[in-house]
Amino acid sequence: NGEEVLKRAESEKVDILITDINMPYVDGVELVQRIREKYPEVLIFVVSGYDDFEYVKSTMKMGAINYLLKPVAKMELIQAVSEALDRLYEKKQAEQIEKENDRKLMLASSWLQDREFSCLIDNAEKIYSGGFSLEMNLDITGYTLMLIKIHDLQKIPDGFYKDMQGFSYSMKKKIMENLGDLAVRIFNHVSRPNEFLVISDQENAAIYKGAVSCIKMLEKTLDSPISIVLSDHSYTMESIYSAYVQDVSQLMLRSYDRESRILVYNKDEEYRQKEHIDYVFDEKAENDLISLLEHNSQKQIKKFVLHILGGAYGETKTYLEVKQTLRQVNNILLRFYGKEVESRDIVDMESTNDYVEQAVEKMNLELLCELEEDFLDTLLQMRYTESMESMQAVAKQIREYIEMNYAKELTLTGLAQKYNIEKTYLSRLFKQETGRNLMPYIAEKRIDRAKELIKQGDISLTEVSYLVGYDDYSYFNKVFRKIMGISPSEYRQNMLEGINAHK
Structure with a gap:
């Protein structure tokens, strides 16, 4: 019944239609025509006892893909359906490829803008x-x-x-x-x-x-x-x-x-804020911090710095005040400790400081204080070394964990808690066993992975940045350049030129 087919086609998703010619109400020729007009994606073939050429011609003209004469052998029917399925699969594959190409073109156009x-x-x-x-x-x-x-x-x-x-x-x-x-x-x-x-x-x-x-x-x-x-x-x-x-x-x-x-x-609020910012971390606070540094009061140093940072938080304090306070405090720390450490450690200190400053954007005081405390622990262990019993197995576990989780938010505090080790001890242990400070080591692993992704050639640099743990491309670019001496885009260009030269 051709009418029944048309009704069901409105409510059911049809991929393949097998129809007879001789049917009441709506015959096969008309059915093929109407299905083709309304559902052009449906694959149709006709099974009929009519061997007249005009019937064959009319159904094929209306859009049938095959015409089988009765009686139809079982294998003949299976073969016809199999061919229809292959054709359907190829069609859907082509549609998916076209859809994906359209999507890529759309994304590329959006990115260029x-x-x-x-x-x-x-x-x-x-x-x-x-x-x-x-x-x-x-x-x-x-x-x-x-x-x-x-x-x-x-x-x-x-x-x-x-x-x-x-x-x-x-x-x-x-x-x-x-x-x-x-x-x-x-x-x-x-x-x-x-x-x-x-x-x-x-x-x-x-x-x-x-x-x-x-x-x-x-x-x-x-x-x-x-x-x-x-x-x-x-x-x-x-x-x-x-x-x-x-x-x-x-x-x-x-x-x-x-x-x-x-x-x-x-505009008026901006002007008043610029006047006020100088008093967030004033000369007295700076002198107090320097005095603690000179007297090597490690616990007091940490307490003071975290208090100053925490004191810049609240309804009356702003994003700028927190950012500026952190920068002023860390500049003092870098100047003081930078006089007594090796040049490579100075680079590590600056890299860790950059990481802490970048974290300010997250508007998460708890995380910021945790990272700042890690930074202080790193500075303190750089200056003061003492003999420690080797814990190579633990250090190896930490390195392996970093290898597997480099894109996550990794901190000294978090790793110390995970492995039940005191933070300062962990920091010194890691330096002793690897020759590298923890946060710069993590940065190097991220950049190593970034280089691998860049070599693949099919991922944008912004995506590479995110995949290795940096949601700010500018900061990723800064870290990459500091470690590699060139920017990610320059590295990619060098890789492409090397491949082309090899070809």
């Missing part, structure tokens, strides 16, 4: 070269630049672990859908994958409502505090860099906590 815009906001002297088009007349409509900062990108949604371009595109799509008409264009900074920048031609009052909705959406998607900052409303593309600076400046004034916040640029 992101790169162009990132250059625009990172290089003041290159602003508005004329080659960059936002497909709108900003000179007439004006715009607000919205900065969306995901502070802790340690965990990204399932399915994007090795696909940062896919993650970027997915997040841009979600943000665009959430903001609707408020967003004219959206970009993801290529060096800072946790920064999304939205251009809107609406006034801040309207955008603010959209930002509230956007934060709720992002909090459900990501396990991270979110900051959204709105710049002044501007009217020329030449001021895009200034708008970005406004956003970053206002971001620095947010409270240092794990709460998501919306901020609107306020």
